[in-house]
Amino acid sequence: MGDESVNYAEMYREMVRATESAIRTLIDAQRKCEEMYIQAGSPAPLIDLRERRKEQ
Numbered sequence: 001m002g003d004e005s006v007n008y009a010e011m012y013r014e015m016v017r018a019t020e021s022a023i024r025t026l027i028d029a030q031r032k033c034e035e036m037y038i039q040a041g042s043p044a045p046l047i048d049l050r051e052r053r054k055e056q
Helices: 008-039 049-055
Strands: none
Touching: none
C-alpha cells in the first residue's frame, strides 16, 4: 500500500470544496436570521449572562 495510489491533490480539492460549501451555508443561515430579526421589528431584550453568573 504505497502513496502512489493516493491522489492528494484531489483530496485537497474535495476538502476545499466542502469547506467553502459549509461556509456558504453558515453565511446564508446568518443572513436569514438577521433578516428575521429585522422583520420582527423591535428587538427582544438582551440577557446579560454575566449578571446571572454573579447571582449564582
